Amino acid sequence: MIITYAEIDGFKNLSGISFAPHHKYNIITGRNAQGKTNLLEAMWILSGCRSFRGSKEKDYITIGGSRMSSEIKIYDGAREQKISIRMARNASVPKQITLNGVKQKGTRSLFDVFKCIAFIPDDVEIIKGSPEKRRNFIDMAASQLNPVFVVHINKHNAVMNQRNALLKEIMQGNSGADVLEIWDRQAAHEGTLISYMRNEYITKINEICGRLYRTISGGSEEMELEYKSAVFRPEDFEKPCDKDAYEQYYRKLRESAEYDIRTGTTHTGVNRDEIIVKINGLSAREYGSQGQIKSAALVMKLAQAEIYKKKSKDSPVVFLDDVMGELDESRQRFVFDIIKDMQIFLTTPNESAILPEIKGKLLRIDGGKITDVSSHWE
Numbered sequence: 001m002i003i004t005y006a007e008i009d010g011f012k013n014l015s016g017i018s019f020a021p022h023h024k025y026n027i028i029t030g031r032n033a034q035g036k037t038n039l040l041e042a043m044w045i046l047s048g049c050r051s052f053r054g055s056k057e058k059d060y061i062t063i064g065g066s067r068m069s070s071e072i073k074i075y076d077g078a079r080e081q082k083i084s085i086r087m088a089r090n091a092s093v094p095k096q097i098t099l100n101g102v103k104q105k106g107t108r109s110l111f112d113v114f115k116c117i118a119f120i121p122d123d124v125e126i127i128k129g130s131p132e133k134r135r136n137f138i139d140m141a142a143s144q145l146n147p148v149f150v151v152h153i154n155k156h157n158a159v160m161n162q163r164n165a166l167l168k169e170i171m172q173g174n175s176g177a178d179v180l181e182i183w184d185r186q187a188a189h190e191g192t193l194i195s196y197m198r199n200e201y202i203t204k205i206n207e208i209c210g211r212l213y214r215t216i217s218g219g220s221e222e223m224e225l226e227y228k229s230a231v232f233r234p235e236d237f238e239k240p241c242d243k244d245a246y247e248q249y250y251r252k253l254r255e256s257a258e259y260d261i262r263t264g265t266t267h268t269g270v271n272r273d274e275i276i277v278k279i280n281g282l283s284a285r286e287y288g289s290q291g292q293i294k295s296a297a298l299v300m301k302l303a304q305a306e307i308y309k310k311k312s313k314d315s316p317v318v319f320l321d322d323v324m325g326e327l328d329e330s331r332q333r334f335v336f337d338i339i340k341d342m343q344i345f346l347t348t349p350n351e352s353a354i355l356p357e358i359k360g361k362l363l364r365i366d367g368g369k370i371t372d373v374s375s376h377w378e
């Protein structure tokens with residue numbers, strides 16, 4: 001999949017941006033704080049995902065501005081599609097999302113249309129951060145393969161909010177404990193599915209991470225992912241995801257109910273899952289060096305791209321925000337080799353730090369505008 005055209009206006013500091021990207025390499029350069037990352041972000045949000053750097057929607061619009069629009073055309077080898085988002089500062093004007101000119105109810109439908117992967121410096125949090133960061137990474141990546149997964153995650157979250165609110169009610173004596181069972185049944189249903197889907201994705205990504213990490217470390221180090229489900233043991237996943245599995249999950253919730261009521265929060269289930277990333281047998285989060293953590297995070301993302309490509313026979317668009325310039329030549333070569341069939345947008349304040357063979361289009365951004373486009377080195 002490639003972006004063939006992009007037009008952005010009023011997104012953060014960007015104004016009057018329009019360009020036809022190169023089908024492979026697009027290098028976005030310029031001094032600090034000129035809008036390079038904003039440009040990636042403005043295209044990224046058309047995938048239906050939240051900002052990769054956690055920006056809130058209300059901050060998408062230029063300070064002092066009244067509206068923003070971001071529009072891209074994408075081509076998947078068969079047909080061209082057009083996606084756009086328009087937002088106004090005035091809260092009474094609804095957000096407008098269109099796909100091929102047709103108004104969409106929300107961003108959900110875009111998730112299936114425009115697929116992209118972003119590498120950002122903050123990705124090290126996948127390794128270094130709380131268990132939630134790793135769960136979110138796996139859930140997002142698995143959802144990209146199978147969008148129905150998102151539905152289960154959302155349902156489970158909604159059930160958990162209800163359950164936790166109810167726990168507090170029971171604790172305060174405002175409700176009987178018997179109602180909890182209804183929520184536990186639903187939580188068990190969604191939680192079992194989520195556990196099995198996580199296990200499936202982690203099994204897949206573990207294999208690829210192992211291979212990629214071996215290569216990036218010059219064959220000297222091993223990387224491994226271990227799924228520690230709060231409910232199931234590894235051997236449980238060899239059995240089918242059926243009524244027995246669901247009962248097992250349900251029992252676990254019931255066993256925990258008394259303690260949950262006393263503390264007002266749920267202590268078991270998929271929200272307590274952990275995914276342990278190990279390098280040479282040791283937890284990277286606890287014992288990894290900076291370099292190992294950076295490489296492990298990069299490898300996780302590369303593995304995600306590889307799995308996606310294999311499944312869909314179409315490549316996601318890759319956004320590399322400020323990550324390539326930091327890598328030495330051999331590591332850059334390794335990364336480019338894995339994503340070589342994909343369209344890439346990379347930002348760097350220093351284009352000379354990028355491998356010389358990466359030729360395509362160079363966009364210079366200054367004060368939120370494209371001040372120069374060159375493709376002469378093609």
Ligand SMILES: Nc1ncnc2c1ncn2[C@@H]1O[C@H](COP(=O)(O)OP(=O)(O)O)[C@@H](O)[C@H]1O
Nearest residue numbers: 012013032033034035036037038059061062063
């Ligand atoms: N809502 C906004 N309105 C106007 N400018 C914004 C808004 N949000 C961020 N900016 C500006 O965007 C710039 C940062 O852009 P960014 O893309 O992160 O820069 P970089 O080129 O370093 O990647 C800063 O100058 C910041 O003030």
Ligand SMILES: [Mg+2]
Nearest residue numbers: 036037322347
């Ligand atoms: Mg930036």
